[in-house]
Amino acid sequence: MKSRRDFLKSGGALVVGFSLRGVISAQDHSGAVAGPPDAKQIDTWLAIHSDNTATVYIGFAELGQGNSTALLQVAAEELDLDMSQIKTVRLDTNITPNQGGTYSSASIQRGGPQVRTAAAEARAALLKMAAPKLNAPVEQLNVNKGIVAVNGSPNSRVSYGELIGDKQFHLAFAGTVPVKSPAEYKLVGKSVPRKDMPAKVAGEYVYMQHMRVEGMLHGRVVRPRGQGAYGDGAKILTLDESSIRDIPGARVLRKGDFLGVVAPKEWDAVRAAQKLKATWDIKPTLPGNQALYQRMRSGEAEDRVVTNRGDVAAALASAAHTVSLNSTCPYQMHACFGPNCALADVKPDSALLMCSTQDVYGTRGGVARVLGLPLNKVRVQYQDGAGTYGHSCYDDVAQAAALLSQLAGAPVRLQFMRWDEHGWDNYGPAHVGEVKAGADASGKIVAYEYQGWHHNWANVETSEQLGLSKQAAEWATGAAQMVSQNCGGMYDIANFRLVNHKIPGLLYLKGAWLRSPLDLSFSFTSEQAIDQLAYELGMDPYEFRQHNIKDPRWLGVLDAAAKAARWTPRKAASDLSKASVVTGRGIGIGTHLASYGGAVAEIEVNKDTGRVVAKHLYGAIDAGQVVNPGNVEAQIGGQLVQAASRMFKEEVKFNTTNVTSLDWASYPILRFDESPEVTAVVVQRLNERSSGAGEEVMAACAAAIGNAFFDATGVRMHEYPMTPARVLAALKYA
Amino acid sequence: MAIELKIRVNEKSWSVDAAPETPLLYVLINDLSLKGPRFGCGLAQCGSCSVLVNGVETRSCITPVSAVAGKSVTTLEGLPEWYAAQKKLAKSPALHPVQQAMIDEQALQCGYCFNGMIVKASELLSKNAKPTDAQIRSAMNGHLCRCGTYPRIIAAVKRASQAMTGGVQ
Ligand code: FES
Ligand code: FES
Numbered sequence: 001m002k003s004r005r006d007f008l009k010s011g012g013a014l015v016v017g018f019s020l021r022g023v024i025s026a027q028d029h030s031g032a033v034a035g036p037p038d039a040k041q042i043d044t045w046l047a048i049h050s051d052n053t054a055t056v057y058i059g060f061a062e063l064g065q066g067n068s069t070a071l072l073q074v075a076a077e078e079l080d081l082d083m084s085q086i087k088t089v090r091l092d093t094n095i096t097p098n099q100g101g102t103y104s105s106a107s108i109q110r111g112g113p114q115v116r117t118a119a120a121e122a123r124a125a126l127l128k129m130a131a132p133k134l135n136a137p138v139e140q141l142n143v144n145k146g147i148v149a150v151n152g153s154p155n156s157r158v159s160y161g162e163l164i165g166d167k168q169f170h171l172a173f174a175g176t177v178p179v180k181s182p183a184e185y186k187l188v189g190k191s192v193p194r195k196d197m198p199a200k201v202a203g204e205y206v207y208m209q210h211m212r213v214e215g216m217l218h219g220r221v222v223r224p225r226g227q228g229a230y231g232d233g234a235k236i237l238t239l240d241e242s243s244i245r246d247i248p249g250a251r252v253l254r255k256g257d258f259l260g261v262v263a264p265k266e267w268d269a270v271r272a273a274q275k276l277k278a279t280w281d282i283k284p285t286l287p288g289n290q291a292l293y294q295r296m297r298s299g300e301a302e303d304r305v306v307t308n309r310g311d312v313a314a315a316l317a318s319a320a321h322t323v324s325l326n327s328t329c330p331y332q333m334h335a336c337f338g339p340n341c342a343l344a345d346v347k348p349d350s351a352l353l354m355c356s357t358q359d360v361y362g363t364r365g366g367v368a369r370v371l372g373l374p375l376n377k378v379r380v381q382y383q384d385g386a387g388t389y390g391h392s393c394y395d396d397v398a399q400a401a402a403l404l405s406q407l408a409g410a411p412v413r414l415q416f417m418r419w420d421e422h423g424w425d426n427y428g429p430a431h432v433g434e435v436k437a438g439a440d441a442s443g444k445i446v447a448y449e450y451q452g453w454h455h456n457w458a459n460v461e462t463s464e465q466l467g468l469s470k471q472a473a474e475w476a477t478g479a480a481q482m483v484s485q486n487c488g489g490m491y492d493i494a495n496f497r498l499v500n501h502k503i504p505g506l507l508y509l510k511g512a513w514l515r516s517p518l519d520l521s522f523s524f525t526s527e528q529a530i531d532q533l534a535y536e537l538g539m540d541p542y543e544f545r546q547h548n549i550k551d552p553r554w555l556g557v558l559d560a561a562a563k564a565a566r567w568t569p570r571k572a573a574s575d576l577s578k579a580s581v582v583t584g585r586g587i588g589i590g591t592h593l594a595s596y597g598g599a600v601a602e603i604e605v606n607k608d609t610g611r612v613v614a615k616h617l618y619g620a621i622d623a624g625q626v627v628n629p630g631n632v633e634a635q636i637g638g639q640l641v642q643a644a645s646r647m648f649k650e651e652v653k654f655n656t657t658n659v660t661s662l663d664w665a666s667y668p669i670l671r672f673d674e675s676p677e678v679t680a681v682v683v684q685r686l687n688e689r690s691s692g693a694g695e696e697v698m699a700a701c702a703a704a705i706g707n708a709f710f711d712a713t714g715v716r717m718h719e720y721p722m723t724p725a726r727v728l729a730a731l732k733y734a
Numbered sequence: 735m736a737i738e739l740k741i742r743v744n745e746k747s748w749s750v751d752a753a754p755e756t757p758l759l760y761v762l763i764n765d766l767s768l769k770g771p772r773f774g775c776g777l778a779q780c781g782s783c784s785v786l787v788n789g790v791e792t793r794s795c796i797t798p799v800s801a802v803a804g805k806s807v808t809t810l811e812g813l814p815e816w817y818a819a820q821k822k823l824a825k826s827p828a829l830h831p832v833q834q835a836m837i838d839e840q841a842l843q844c845g846y847c848f849n850g851m852i853v854k855a856s857e858l859l860s861k862n863a864k865p866t867d868a869q870i871r872s873a874m875n876g877h878l879c880r881c882g883t884y885p886r887i888i889a890a891v892k893r894a895s896q897a898m899t900g901g902v903q
Contacts, residue, residue: 197845201852203811265760337846337880384844385844387880418779634886637882670884672872673871
């Protein structure tokens with residue numbers, strides 16, 4: 001059996017299987033030892049090659065946010081290499097360390113310190129090796145681009161490559177070598193261009209969807225169009241295999257209620273899946289959009305007091321000003337632009353799987369379960385696909401490809417069709433929120449209570465549910481729940497209460513985390529209530545917030561967003577116009593767990609048509625030490641546009657039997673014609689620990705948009721997306 | 735029934751073995767191993783699969799391969815050459831100015847939609863060298879980006895327009 005280091009010796013031959021015609025050479029199932037590799041060894045984290053370059057093994061997926069560039073910057077900084085001398089490899093359960101999934105914008109937050117320390121220890125080890133060679137003590141050595149030289153005698157030098165080239169360090173990762181202080185940084189904090197863009201614009205980049213292996217078949221799943229209630233799954237009533245008999249080489253594959261087709265040619269698989277005659281037992285158990293919120297609010301729920309401080313009821317009763325604000329927030333979908341894709345090669349005793357998972361080790365578990373193989377016989381490799389924004393269908397597609405390959409006895413490439421991806425997503429759950437808040441006459445918030453209703457994430461993927469008759473189940477605890485960060489926690493409030501009402505989710509849609517999970521709902525509700533308090537007090541909403549925040553980091557992003565938008569104080573909705581087309585501005589703050597986000601929205605409302613358009617969105621983030629500010633600015637821009645899309649356009653439609661949002665016509669997203677201008681501000685704090693920057697401005701933006709609508713019209717929106725019909729209704733009944 | 739079809743892609747002739755109603759996209763991806771055009775929806779809704787057919791942006795996911803017989807198909811990969819031929823340049827550049835501008839603006843996030851974005855913007859600039867903001871938005875409106883890169887794409891198209899018309903940044 002080849003070890004991981006054998007691959008390294010062959011000059012980073014890990015990166016194979018890329019050519020369309022090529023084979024996944026060397027990448028057979030036992031191509032390396034089943035991981036995760038030992039995180040306590042420096043060799044697990046990086047390797048130095050003879051040509052004086054380095055490979056860093058990073059346990060995070062590149063999801064289109066440039067995090068691999070940023071992590072390489074961190075490593076290059078500590079090693080004193082330049083960016084052209086450093087690269088990474090794709091995630092592989094047999095190669096890369098288990099740093100946990102690429103969730104909660106964790107790459108930099110959790111990955112940065114590990115990569116940084118490992119690189120610093122490697123550098124220290126290299127200096128120790130160089131000292132006897134150069135006849136100088138370590139203290140008198142310097143490093144530039146991987147060349148170690150003696151201070152004052154630049155000709156006395158040796159390169160990293162000469163010192164260790166492709167050999168192992170055999171060094172325990174102690175975690176004790178000091179890292180550079182921010183004052184010494186040459187690369188961290190600089191906007192380094194992303195490495196992947198040239199290949200991407202030239203059409204040379206290999207996405208997951210491009211992967212092919214010799215002898216493979218194309219697969220497609222066959223399911224009802226649009227999922228029903230999560231707990232119901234989908235049962236096959238009748239199946240007529242002869243209905244695709246005329247399609248060359250097409251085969252029907254079935255395990256339990258998991259149904260799919262394979263064919264040598266992709267188009268044949270596509271049309272076989274469409275033509276195959278199957279009927280399904282469809283139950284009318286969903287509430288449908290009409291009855292959704294009513295069922296959520298009135299049904300049973302598991303109630304939990306998340307935070308309780310002071311006496312909210314008493315403080316509300318005696319407050320000079322009180323507001324109460326309810327909201328209803330829809331299911332929304334990941335809607336990956338390129339449907340998820342996986343390639344599986346399942347043998348009787350082992351399996352190789354490629355897909356765009358955010359967590360190769362998590363996916364390995366799910367694939368092993370559906371195949372009935374032990375974990376160490378399953379190898380999962382990550383390949384970059386279209387943006388996923390959370391737990392989209394990547395685990396489902398991986399399990400489905402694995403099942404198809406096992407049933408077909410051949411490698412299978414499976415790409416979801418648009419209706420599979422839209423119709424069988426793990427949707428960001430719907431939410432009902434109710435906030436009560438009160439302030440004293442001086443404008444100090446004295447009481448705050450948020451009660452929220454939603455169900456939790458799904459724990460069983462559709463393929464496993466259908467194929468193995470596994471009962472649907474949700475995460476038991478945690479995850480989808482009220483968090484103070486986005487529910488008033490940024491303000492200094494003495495009497496404070498959060499109550500989470502977890503509703504049982506099996507008779508709803510399958511749910512999972514969608515970029516900034518539930519945060520848009522929380523902040524749309526909470527920050528509108530805060531805004532309304534400012535209005536009742538006759539205060540400018542920015543100044544009111546300043547007045548009630550103590551944390552300098554919250555104040556920092558609030559100020560940064562306001563400053564970028566050239567905010568001038570005035571009371572909201574104090575400038576209402578009779579014109580058909582009116583404008584408004586709003587401010588909001590929010591985050592996702594860590595980091596701090598602030599936003600200002602400038603919008604336009606057409607009161608005759610009900611159309612609302614964001615004209616300019618400003619977003620500020622404080623994510624501690626930002627390694628690559630240019631990258632984070634791009635991220636903020638994307639978050640602002642996506643948040644606008646979610647506030648104005650996006651809602652999963654479903655009736656009592658199934659989801660009906662199955663394509664871009666039935667699930668519209670924001671387009672060029674309504675794209676806002678965006679301004680991104682990075683509040684750099686080099687001395688603070690890095691935290692996530694991939695989603696933390698969205699909640700603030702959702703809030704700012706809601707508040708801007710009020711400023712423009714004097715009317716509060718209690719529901720999003722703010723579609724023309726909803727806007728017209730709100731204006732009419734106001 | 736599969737038959738042998740002759741098509742012209744990126745100025746090369748290919749003969750492919752496919753049923754005539756097969757969407758061009760699947761032929762480009764699987765038979766010609768091209769990585770530019772890619773599946774997004776298969777419904778002509780997103781622009782992921784866009785190519786130029788005789789210089790006109792076309793959704794290859796719903797265009798039968800037989801419909802492009804005798805026509806010239808250009809994919810993302812072929813844009814630099816296509817541009818050189820249009821501008822009668824002696825040598826084709828490494829990248830079409832639109833491709834270069836996308837890098838200069840660091841416009842991509844996941845980049846999956848950029849096949850369509852670049853193809854469409856190249857078509858636009860071949861017809862209208864100096865489009866206004868409104869013209870860019872309206873020409874590009876049939877192309878979706880889930881990552882929200884629209885503002886930077888608009889900036890990149892303007893930058894490319896300047897580069898192509900000899901303006902300075
Ligand atoms: S894949 Fe052709 S338009 Fe979407
Ligand atoms: S960059 Fe990801 S879909 Fe456009």
